[in-house]
Amino acid sequence: MAQTDVLLTKEPAPQTVPACELPRKLYDVARNTGAHTSSGLATAGFRSAKYLADEWFQNGYARYHQAFADRDRSERQRHESRQLAAETEALAGRSQEDSSRKVGARLQDTHHWKSELQQEVRELDAETDLLLAQKQRLQRALDASAVPFSVATDNLQGRERRQHPDLVRDLVETELLKEAELIRNIQELLKRTIMQAANQIRLNREHKETCEMDWSDKVEAYNIDQTCALYHNQSTEVQFYPHSAKLEESASTPETWAAFAQDHLHRAERERLASANLRALVDCILRDTAEDLRLQCDAVNLAFERRCEELEDARHRLENHLRQTLREITDQEHNIAMLKQAIKDKEAPLKVAQTRLYQRSHRPNVELCRDAAQFRLVSEVEQLNVSLMALKEKLLEAEQSLRNLEDTRMHLEKDLAVKTNSLFIDREKCMRHRARYPSVLQLAGYQ
Template sequence: MTSFPEDDRCPKVCTDIGAFKKADKSPEKALEEVKELEEQKPKEPEIVESHGPDETEPSSRPVMPTEEHLPNLKPGPDGKVDWTPLAKMTGTRPAVNKYSISRYSLSEWRKHNENVLDPEIITESNIVEYNAKTSMMQAFGNIDKQQSENFKRLRQKAKDIFRWKVEVERACKAITEEVEFLEIERQRLKGASRVLMLPESISKECLELRSNRFQPDLVSDLAEQELIKEMNLVSEVRSTLKNTLDKIEEQMAINKAAKHRIEYDWCDKAMAYNTESINLSLSTKSNTILFKPGSTRFGEYTAPLEYWEYFCRETVQNCEAARQKSADLRGSLNAILVNGGRKLRNQADRTDMALAETVAITQELSTKLEETLRDTLQRIADMELLISNLQDSVRKMDAAMKLAQTRLDNRNNWRPHGESVRDQPHLGLIEEVKKIHETVTSLLGQLKNAERVRQELLEKRIVLERDIASKRKTLNIDRDRCGMVRSHYPSASELAGY
């Protein structure tokens, strides 16, 4: 017996003698109620419960100021357990010793016996036995009927699958031949596209080479315009070939997809027909039948029967439509290739003429720049000589300035008293200093202008040298490198795919 109603169970069991739960009433009030009950009952000799040798009476235990004390609870005069509200109030039940067991109430004991003797499980076992026997009687009859019906359905399905399998085989053979024919045309067009890569790479190479020219020559001249036109024409022809090739490859993909679908459908139908044949040969006595967990679930791509009929017809019809469209697409590619090759060859001739004209102009300009550079170098030498002469003249003026200023200083410091007058010599010396200062200022101005002109000539020399180097690099690119690259330009027959 391990479970009892909450009402009959002690809320808290305490094993310490004299320890009690805090009561709802004060100890004084509880003591008065106990005394009143004792006065109403006849006097009986006190029954002293035996305790261990080490245990003492609750009354002998000192009462602490903070503890609550209640008298020792004992069984009543008739030996029955006291289940009064006092026991519930104190949170304890009467003491249990080794001679008497009065732990549980009579109502708890009776409830435990009722639970043990409950006949519910016996009744349930009788019901289960009846239901099981009835189910076994019905099961075998239903299963035999289902097996017979499903055998007829499987046989009819096998006939339908075989009929569609023959149709699919015929369509598969036709689309396979069409794929081979279209592949021949596709390889021819791809060969023409590969030849077109050469003029495209030549034009790109020329444009990239010309982009390496120095900054003064990075101009959009006639040669660059013709190269851009050539690139655009190459792009246009390539776009035309690519569109045609895309159509062929798209049709090839459609043909292969149709071929793949029809072959896949034929494989599915062959496997399905073999599966149905195996299923028709199986019975309950076959040695190969096994438990297959999860076999009752529908497959991931399971579809209704109406869709299967529609899918079979659609697969064959799509395959035939793709074959017919592919046959119509195989048309004349020769005209496209010949026209594109002729256009490219004519544009290449115009580009070569523009490059030759640009080379001639650059060569003439480079000659003029070299002549101008020689003149500039001569003027720089002359200007440096002039600057040297001006600097010498300024240095010579320093001696004259020192002489005039020394004379003035001597006259100002060494003429005593009344001799220090503003006479004509003194005024002449002052005028001399002024003239020398004006002359030096003018010479310094001329020197500054000469240095400025020399610096400008030096800058012009740098610009000329840079331009000459730029023109030489441009000539190297246009005449040598571009000319060598363009010498490998394919002919019109090669561009036409021959």
């Protein structure tokens, strides 16, 4: 610029204008194409004639103006370069800051979904453990139901050993059949519920695995983005990756990325709620089945107690009738002995009367008279015969009655033995066996 000022003081006429805007004459001189040139462009630098003074001044002015234009253009270019460098530096800073902010926002989003997935995994894991505990309760309840079923079937089989006429389809047998049917239905229900719980546990674990895989991908992406967020212009790990700006065809969009995690969370939450509902259903099933079994057990026990009371009462009545029958048999035996003795006692008077008649039949001639003695003796014999016939008839009746009493005694003793056997089966066998019936807690799967 100092040189430019010197030139301007010597020649004040020229202005600072680009070379393309020099006066036509000066421009033609500078290009050595004016009217006063001694040769064309083809012979520039090789002319033999001397230049004119005007040509020398014009050539100098042309060189000055060309140098000035080049310096001015260079100065503008330097200014523009500094401006462009500053702008690009600011733009690069703003871009890097915005990228860092975007990466930070992405980190927050990833952390949010990662936390949601991690929470859902923990909740699914806890829910699966709770459902596993419920499944174990179901299995224990199913195992515990085998004891009541064996008790009921054993009671039914044991009561088949009752003898006639006690081999009846009474209230106890009806209740035992209802109990066996109830236990079979409960076992089928428990088996179906166990299969449903196992299927739900499988679904819980599948969705937990899906969420864990998504969580693992997000953890890896979070670590990568966190590493990227820590990069700066002075980082030593950065280098050129020319093709890294190319978008992958399989890359997801933020909407599909969020929807992907949201879908996993939604399905996992849906299965978790289904698992919780199933656990509540299992609680209801175990509670209701345990109560139903205990109520039916109480009904069977009450029927057994009433039946035992009936058998005990019938046995007491049979024993009472047997005692009375035995006493009657003894009295009838005494009566028969008395009748036999009475018949025997009538033989002597009959012999006497018949002997008297026989001897009096030997009276001679007119002495063979039908006197009062004769009539009395005949009447006595007839009376004695009638008495003997009556006594013998009564003896036959007494002997038949004794035989009937003996048959009755035999039937009473048999019925008493049957009642004793039935009472032994119901009280000593069945009711003692029913003492092994599981408690409500065992039937509910808690033990």
